[in-house]
Amino acid sequence: MKARILALGALLALGGCVVQPPQPSQPETPPPVVPPAKPSVGTPPGKTPPRTTITPQPSPRPAQSNRPTQFAPPPGGKGRWDASLGVYVIQGQQDLYYRQRTYYRWDGGWYWGVSPQGPWTATDSSGIPPGLTRRHAAP
Numbered sequence: 001m002k003a004r005i006l007a008l009g010a011l012l013a014l015g016g017c018v019v020q021p022p023q024p025s026q027p028e029t030p031p032p033v034v035p036p037a038k039p040s041v042g043t044p045p046g047k048t049p050p051r052t053t054i055t056p057q058p059s060p061r062p063a064q065s066n067r068p069t070q071f072a073p074p075p076g077g078k079g080r081w082d083a084s085l086g087v088y089v090i091q092g093q094q095d096l097y098y099r100q101r102t103y104y105r106w107d108g109g110w111y112w113g114v115s116p117q118g119p120w121t122a123t124d125s126s127g128i129p130p131g132l133t134r135r136h137a138a139p
Helices: 002-018 130-135
Strands: 079-083 087-090 098-099 100-107 110-113 120-121
Touching: none
Parallel strands: none
Antiparallel strands: 079 087, 087 098, 098 100, 100 110, 110 120
């Protein structure tokens, strides 16, 4: 019984050597040799043309737009983007604004709602976009 276990162990140990071929200690193919640069046409023999350095140019800035890319307009399209306030100003309504699915209304204090008709919830200036709080700041 011991002999079978030893034979089986030796078979498994030697079987691993058969499955994995030995790795060469040195690479089989040498690395490619890069030939020296040849002079360009029109350069006298024996002279190498001067090297030129190419400096990458910064890409041009995209044109600034009055429409934001991160905020969608209000449903119904009755808003005009005001970049200084950072919100849409709702046309035909006094002191009614829109940004990120929320309407803001100034009526001596700040209110917010999910519809231009309300219902309105009172809030302080911490829940209002910064441009609006500057516009209606108390003197």
